[in-house]
Amino acid sequence: MRYDLIDLRLFRTVVVEGSITAGAARLHLSLPSASARIRALEHHAGVDLLVRGRRGVRPTPTGSALARHAGDVLDDLGRLEGAVAGYRRPAGTPLTLLAGSSAMRRLVPRALVSFLVAHPDVDVVTRERRSADSVRMLADGQADLGVVVVDAREDPRRAEDRLTDDSLVxxxxxxxxxxxREAMTFAEVAEHPLVGLEPDAPLTLTLEANLGEHAPVPRHRGRAVDLGTVVDLAAAGVGLAVVPRHVVDPARGLAVCELAEPFARRTLVLRRGARPGPGVEDLADHLRRGARDAASVST
Known part of the structure; x- marks a missing residue:
């Protein structure tokens, strides 16, 4: 069976968006055209790839496998295009790196320092974005590299793309x-005053999206612009905090337990843009090295 690259990109986008309509809009296709392409994929596969519902679609086990392998193919194509683009990319065009609140705490700054020192002719722009937004921007060619969060139960497409555990505590x-305590549910956490990031921070939005509208609404005694300050406030007893484990210094002797919610088990991984520019793999290497160094310090 031959696969069309547009079909693979469409299917992966539909799975990410959870909607054929949104996937079609993202790739500038009409809804009838996108639906026909998805049906053709299912016809050739001989099995349903999506479960349709009133609120959108979700992949079947076969659909999940197809989306994962489609990601591998599109990532490899991105590397190929990036290698060629290196010869036509205008000199001085900066790389764009996307990451969420967690990665911006230590991982990205350290990798950025080492990369820029080692590559004086390459510029980098970093932007803080939610993982879902980063995935969309990477697929649209609006960024070169992203550090995104995936469910820890979902294996990264390549082992080398895994950076570090990002589970919430x-x-x-x-x-x-x-x-x-080994763990606390969010309902138990919400019985206490909290401290956290600003309302529009990626981690805050992720918590709200996963907890749903029926989750308890806690009292936030303070909100900060960075996770370091949030941890400092929690250490001072101002309120409890929900943060990624890797931003907590074990030497501080703080009280720490797991957040007992399904979405709390997370992993930081690398994702590449549809048309990555030169220097992307070098920057990825610095991010991987930074993650390894941080892990060795915390153990």
């Missing part, structure tokens, strides 16, 4: 509510 002062 509950943090409080030594002897505080998380002390002696």
């Amino acid at each position: 509950v943090v409080g002062p030594a002897g505080g509510a998380p002390a002696g």
Whole structure:
């Protein structure tokens, strides 16, 4: 069976968006054309690839496998295009790196320093974005590289693309509510005052999206612009915090336990743009090295 690259890109986008309509709009296709392409894929596969519902679509097991392998093919194509683009990319055009709040705490700054020192002729622009927005921008060719969050139960497409565990934990002062606990649900956490990031921060939006409209609404005593300040506030006893484990220094002796929610098990991985520019793989290497160095320090 031959696969059309537009069909593969459409199917992966539909799975990411959870909607054929949104996937079609993202790739500037009409809805009838996109629907016909998806049906043709299912016909050739001989099995349903999507489960249709009133609120959108979700992949069947076969559809998940197709989306994953389609991602591999499109990533390889992106590397091929990037290698060729290196000869026509205007000199001085900066690389665009996308990442969420968690990666912007330590991983991205450290990798950026080492990369820019080692590559004086390459410029980099970093932008903080939610993972879903990063995936869309990468697919649209609006960025070269992204550090995004995936469910820890979902294997990265390549082992080398995995950077570090990004699972969410509950943090409080030594002897505080998380002390002696293996895990707390968000409902239990919300019984206490909280501290967190600003309302429009990627981590805040991710929590709200996953908890849903029926989740308890906690009292936030303070909101900060960076995770370091959030951890400092939690350490001082101002309120509990929900943050990625890797931003908490184990030497501080804080009370820490798992957040007992399905979405809390997360992994930071690398994703490349549809048309990555020269220097992307070097920047990816610095991010991987930074993740390894951080892991060795925390153990």
